[in-house]
Amino acid sequence: METNAAHNLLGITLKTGWTVVEKLTKADHSTGSFFSVCYKVEKDGVVCFLKAFDFAKFFQLSEPGKEIVDIMGDMITAYQYERDLSNHCRDKHVTKVAFVMEAGQEIIPNHSISIVPYLIFELADGDVRTQLEYSRKLDFAWKLHSLHDIAVGLKQLHAIDVSHQDLKPSNILLYKKESKLGDLGRSICSDLDGPYNRMPFTGDINYAPPEIMYNYYDNDWNKRVFATDCYLLGSMVVFYFSGISMSALLLKHIPENFRWERWRGAFEEIKPYIADGFANAIVEFRENIQDPYFKKEISLLVEQLCFPFPDERGHPKNIEMVGSNFNMERFVSRFDLLKLKAEYQTKN
Amino acid sequence: MANFFENKDRRVIPNWRSFKKTAMLGELDVPISSIPTHDISLSIDSYIEDFKTNRTIAHAGDLISAAVVNGFEKDKTVIDAANFILAKPNETTATQLSLAERITKGIPDASKPFKLDNISLEDFSLYVNPKTVWEKIHLLKQAANQFQFNPIIWVELSRHYSIIGQQRQALNTMKIALQLAPENRFVLRSAVRLFAHYDDLEFSHDILRKSQLTNFDPWLTSAEISLATLRERTSRFMKKGAEMVSSKNFSPFSITELASSLGTVEMINGSKKKSRELFYKALQAPNDNSLAQVEWASKKDHQLDINPANFQVKHNFEAQALDNFNKEKLDDALTNTFRWFLDMPFSKRPVMFGSHIADTMNDQETSRDFLKAGLISHPNDAQLLNNIIYSLALENKTDEAMDFMEKVPPLNQMQKSTQICITATRGLLYFRTGNHPIGRQLYLEAIEDAKDANNQYLNWLAILNYAREELLIKSDKVQEIMETVALMQDDTENLDIRKLKKEVTEMFEKQKQGNS
Numbered sequence: 050m051e052t053n054a055a056h057n058l059l060g061i062t063l064k065t066g067w068t069v070v071e072k073l074t075k076a077d078h079s080t081g082s083f084f085s086v087c088y089k090v091e092k093d094g095v096v097c098f099l100k101a102f103d104f105a106k107f108f109q110l111s112e113p114g115k116e117i118v119d120i121m122g123d124m125i126t127a128y129q130y131e132r133d134l135s136n137h138c139r140d141k142h143v144t145k146v147a148f149v150m151e152a153g154q155e156i157i158p159n160h161s162i163s164i165v166p167y168l169i170f171e172l173a174d175g176d177v178r179t180q181l182e183y184s185r186k187l188d189f190a191w192k193l194h195s196l197h198d199i200a201v202g203l204k205q206l207h208a209i210d211v212s213h214q215d216l217k218p219s220n221i222l223l224y225k226k227e228s229k230l231g232d233l234g235r236s237i238c239s240d241l242d243g244p245y246n247r248m249p250f251t252g253d254i255n256y257a258p259p260e261i262m263y264n265y266y267d268n269d270w271n272k273r274v275f276a277t278d279c280y281l282l283g284s285m286v287v288f289y290f291s292g293i294s295m296s297a298l299l300l301k302h303i304p305e306n307f308r309w310e311r312w313r314g315a316f317e318e319i320k321p322y323i324a325d326g327f328a329n330a331i332v333e334f335r336e337n338i339q340d341p342y343f344k345k346e347i348s349l350l351v352e353q354l355c356f357p358f359p360d361e362r363g364h365p366k367n368i369e370m371v372g373s374n375f376n377m378e379r380f381v382s383r384f385d386l387l388k389l390k391a392e393y394q395t396k397n
Numbered sequence: 398m399a400n401f402f403e404n405k406d407r408r409v410i411p412n413w414r415s416f417k418k419t420a421m422l423g424e425l426d427v428p429i430s431s432i433p434t435h436d437i438s439l440s441i442d443s444y445i446e447d448f449k450t451n452r453t454i455a456h457a458g459d460l461i462s463a464a465v466v467n468g469f470e471k472d473k474t475v476i477d478a479a480n481f482i483l484a485k486p487n488e489t490t491a492t493q494l495s496l497a498e499r500i501t502k503g504i505p506d507a508s509k510p511f512k513l514d515n516i517s518l519e520d521f522s523l524y525v526n527p528k529t530v531w532e533k534i535h536l537l538k539q540a541a542n543q544f545q546f547n548p549i550i551w552v553e554l555s556r557h558y559s560i561i562g563q564q565r566q567a568l569n570t571m572k573i574a575l576q577l578a579p580e581n582r583f584v585l586r587s588a589v590r591l592f593a594h595y596d597d598l599e600f601s602h603d604i605l606r607k608s609q610l611t612n613f614d615p616w617l618t619s620a621e622i623s624l625a626t627l628r629e630r631t632s633r634f635m636k637k638g639a640e641m642v643s644s645k646n647f648s649p650f651s652i653t654e655l656a657s658s659l660g661t662v663e664m665i666n667g668s669k670k671k672s673r674e675l676f677y678k679a680l681q682a683p684n685d686n687s688l689a690q691v692e693w694a695s696k697k698d699h700q701l702d703i704n705p706a707n708f709q710v711k712h713n714f715e716a717q718a719l720d721n722f723n724k725e726k727l728d729d730a731l732t733n734t735f736r737w738f739l740d741m742p743f744s745k746r747p748v749m750f751g752s753h754i755a756d757t758m759n760d761q762e763t764s765r766d767f768l769k770a771g772l773i774s775h776p777n778d779a780q781l782l783n784n785i786i787y788s789l790a791l792e793n794k795t796d797e798a799m800d801f802m803e804k805v806p807p808l809n810q811m812q813k814s815t816q817i818c819i820t821a822t823r824g825l826l827y828f829r830t831g832n833h834p835i836g837r838q839l840y841l842e843a844i845e846d847a848k849d850a851n852n853q854y855l856n857w858l859a860i861l862n863y864a865r866e867e868l869l870i871k872s873d874k875v876q877e878i879m880e881t882v883a884l885m886q887d888d889t890e891n892l893d894i895r896k897l898k899k900e901v902t903e904m905f906e907k908q909k910q911g912n913s
Contacts, residue, residue: 074450178455183490218459219447254439255463291492292454297462301496304420305504310468314427321578322425325416325549328540337490
């Protein structure tokens with residue numbers, strides 16, 4: 050038997066009325082949260098997904114030497130924040146996000162830390178990686194449909210001043226034909242005082258934009274966080290069509306001496322070299338798409354969304370307009386058009 | 398008469414290679430050694446766990462991406478994921494396959510020998526082909542058009558234009574790069590080299606004087622000092638440069654060019670002790686440029702005794718070739734000069750040196766190969782054309798030589814030394830076509846001109862060439878000219894003079910014996 054309380058929920062009926070019916074492995078859920086234990090829960094014939102916050106894992110990931118009480122406090126804050134942010138989004142009519150349906154905490158006796166906070170979500174069919182295939186032409190329309198959903202989700206979040214910050218394949222959840230953004234746990238909102246609001250980047254560093262990798266942070270909060278989302282959306286496009294992340298593709302084209310962990314100079318100094326790596330990355334990316342129209346349009350989207358310097362990232366027309374570089378509206382329209390064209394091609 | 402390689406004045410002007418190669422050589426690294434690298438604790442455990450429980454191409458792609466971003470390419474599960482991708486080529490993308498291959502095969506190691514290290518003269522026609530440069534220009538133009546924001550592409554385009562002698566295009570594209578990245582070391586050093594290459598020293602110097610970076614970046618300070626010296630001015634960065642070299646803020650490699658540049662100034666000013674100190678400092682971690690500079694300086698100051706082969710320096714072909722030549726290892730000198738030329742195909746120095754060595758070895762065909770290769774970047778260059786004509790005439794290929802003579806620009810458009818050579822070469826052509834009086838008249842004109850220009854090297858060279866022609870036709874002028882030849886010192890440092898004098902003297906001796 051696992052010694053952590055979060056691992057011992059199976060068979061229990063929670064105070065919220067949900068019965069824990071199955072413990073899920075990574076293969077089954079893939080929420081992207083590494084400090085949680087996941088289960089299937091059932092109530093009134095409805096099956097949902099439960100994310101239990103695992104104190105032991107939280108402890109492992111915390112700064113060495115930190116007091117246990119403080120770590121517990123951090124975990125509770127993270128739990129509350131994700132719950133509140135989810136409610137905030139739901140109340141503001143966001144639709145393309147996997148919401149918290151219910152939240153609670155359970156005391157599991159006979160454990161050193163017996164309290165287990167949890168969140169219950171609608172059960173997804175899986176994350177996008179379970180669906181993505183790279184050889185089938187038929188998947189083209191599906192991919193664009195999914196990317197359109199993601200762009201809409203981001204647009205909705207941005208409209209209420211929320212930046213997702215952690216967009217990556219494991220956080221794109223599939224619900225039949227619809228894709229939704231999962232895991233708001235690392236998101237930040239200007240209206241909510243969260244644990245991450247003051248951090249320059251809150252998401253997964255593996256998907257972080259180059260300015261973050263090279264330690265450059267724009268002081269303007271809005272500019273910084275929305276530029277990050279813009280890049281992350283572009284990185285998803287890259288992953289959907291090339292099978293690797295934009296950051297990996299970019300680093301593939303940057304000389305070893307200039308890798309982010311080796312570079313000791315300022316971001317400004319390395320910009321020409323990143324620009325060169327980026328240009329070569331786009332050339333390589335383009336070769337993964339056969340159809341000339343989609344090749345041109347999709348690589349242009351990636352170029353605008355993932356441009357390595359935040360000031361020049363976004364749609365060119367938005368860049369010209371002060372203060373709205375990262376407006377998703379134009380990208381949503383572009384994905385919509387591409388999706389429709391791809392669907393039309395598939396049907397004919 | 399050919400005017401070959403004059404190793405008189407060398408300055409530490411930046412060498413100009415492709416961006417990729419320059420980066421690999423470490424010349425674009427941050428010079429200050431005290432700035433810490435980023436410290437972010439990273440983990441790809443969740444990606445590893447995901448792949449272990451979901452063996453799909455997408456999960457494998459996600460894992461290898463995270464590994465590349467964080468430098469975990471050698472992790473066992475990452476290699477497993479890469480092999481998983483490689484085993485299913487029909488279910489993956491070209492990008493996934495290429496990244497997976499990079500993980501399994503490893504990234505090219507900068508410490509391994511470069512391709513040029515293994516190239517020999519036999520590969521001449523394979524590597525000296527303007528068609529490949531044109532093809533590259535076509536691709537670069539497309540890329541520049543699409544990625545107009547990328548200064549590196551514009552620099553590369555400029556370099557390729559300079560390789561095929563398209564001066565206007567080379568300068569224009571470099572100006573675009575300068576506008577895009579006016580404060581970048583690679584762009585600035587490339588621009589400086591290009592404008593200096595086309596003899597616009599003033600503009601080249603201005604670029605550096607106006608750049609803020611020249612105050613802080615020893616790689617640029619060095620170039621500024623060298624350009625000021627070339628313009629016979631005193632650099633206002635001398636003091637700053639000396640402080641940089643004596644401070645411990647910079648890595649030895651990052652100040653190597655600066656130390657050799659300062660050492661050169663001290664040498665010109667006659668401070669041999671100071672210059673030696675600086676040259677030895679440059680040798681603590683030399684690059685090819687500083688090593689070649691010290692090798693050059695060692696000819697002026699014999700107490701500077703260095704062997705370039707003792708230094709582990711990439712692309713040190715120039716220094717090796719000069720050293721080989723000074724030690725009269727001519728085969729090695731020729732091979733290293735060919736590599737030097739391929740490394741710097743826009744430059745005339747390796748062309749002149751290569752043809753000079755080949756001529757010294759009586760290998761006229763190779764000498765002409767170098768010169769014709771030089772015409773790619775310097776079309777209608779009078780000096781190159783002169784040397785080709787000279788080489789052809791020596792082999793009595795007078796028709797071909799006349800064809801090249803038609804391409805020679807008017808005398809008033811060339812340097813005095815080249816004018817002298819052209820006059821002598823015309824003399825040679827007249828001798829070889831049987832018109833001896835005009836040939837004689839032209840040679841004597843060249844000899845006088847060289848004397849008037851106080852150019853002893855050309856004067857002697859003209860005399861020896863003229864003597865050879867008179868000997869070949871067994872004229873009655875032989876005795877008179879050989880008396881002049883006899884006055885020449887035998888211990889001249891110019892190998893070609895020594896060799897030609899020996900040949901002429903032997904011919905004369907043989908003729909004397911035949912006559913007696």
